[in-house]
Each structure stands twice: as C-alpha cells, then as structure tokens.
Amino acid sequence: MIGKNPRAQDKCLTCGAAAWSAYAAGNILKTRILLSQILPVVLLAVGASVLAPAARADNTVEFGLTDNPGNWFQVKNGAAIGGSRSIAVATPGVQVKFSFQESQGVHTTTSLIWPTGAAGMPFDTGTPGEGEHILTTPGLYVFFCKIHDYMLAAVIVDDPTTPGLDLGDSITLANGITIPTSSDLATRLLRFFFIDTNPANWQDHSLAK
Secondary structure (H helix, E strand, C coil): CCECCCCCCCCCCCCHHHHHHHCCCCCCECCEECHHHHCCCCCCCCHHHHHCCCCCCCCEEEEEECCCCCCCEEECCCCCECCECCEEEECCCEEEEEEECCCCCCCCCEEEEEECCCCCCCCECCCCCCEEEEECCCEEEEEECCCCCCCEEEEEECCCCCCCEECCCEEEECCCCEEEECCCHHHHHHHHHHHHCCHHHCECCCCCC
16 A cells, blocks of 8 residues: 555655666667657546646746645646646746645755756755756656655656657656666656655555544
C-alpha cells in the first residue's frame, strides 16, 4: 500500500532521487515524444487538456507546499492533469514560484530532473523551501523535497511552435546521470510521478481517526 500521513515514519512509498535514479540503467529516450506515445497509461483520461498551458496569462506557475497526501506540491488555481495537481505545462520563460500554502513542515524545493544543459540548473531553495526560478529551456523539470523525498512537482516547458510536448533532447538526473531521451525509461519515470502525486493512491495507516 502507499502511505498517506506526511508525518508517519512507516511510509509504504519510497521515491525521491534514489528511487528515480535506480531506473537509470536503461534504454534511450527520444528527443521529442508526442503525448500519445509517452503517456498512454497515465494520461488516458486527459486527452488534449494537457496540451493547454497551465501558466497564467503573465506566464507564471505557482506551487503551494502542502501537507495534502499526493498534492504535496500543488499548482495553485490549476486543474488536475492525469489525476495530479502537481504538474504544469507552460511556455519558455515561465516564472515558477514555490510558496507555503498549508504545510506545517520544513521543506526544500530541489531539482531532481531537468533538460541537459538547462540554464540555472540544478536549482535548490534550501529550507524552508520557498523560492522562484525562470525556466527558459524547453523540456521536463521535476522538483522534490530533500527532507521528504516523496514530495514531487513537475513543469513541462513546451515550445508552442513545435509538435508534441517537449521533454528535452536529453534529461539529467540529480545523481549526475544524463539520459538521451528514448526507451521506456522516461515513460516509467513519468508513470511513477503520476502514481506518487495522485491522492487516490495514498492511504492513511495511522490509528488516529
């Protein structure tokens, strides 16, 4: 089962950099992969809505740090994508902000995956986890909390003049591994992201009612 209580010491779900990096023994990822090719499992119900940018008119995306299971990083005023409110699609130059919303804990916002060679990467707010950063390089960016490694957020910076969603020519993981974009590795990483950030996959095993 997947744990729910953010303060529980016996969480059933282990993710973060170690779990994500463990996948990196694999095959090669495509430079550009269309939505229908990379996310057939996790985004079946999403359809074309994922292609609509989640950024506001001023090209900003704001994540609120919460204690809500699954939605640890929650896009403010954003619709769920594939059951997750922890991912946004934006255009190059988006300003991404991280701020406390309902969390009682101490967190960081730290780069876990980013497009290889992306400007300003890796990014780390340190504690308490609030900060902002401008993402200019198209591709997939994933952030996590170094204290609570199951807390994940993602931004896909998509160039609207090109077909499909931009995942970058290659992605770099926090452990230094660089993966050319093809093989099922990206699909597995993204699938795990959507499992981890979907509140329906968390259960409360605490005795408190």
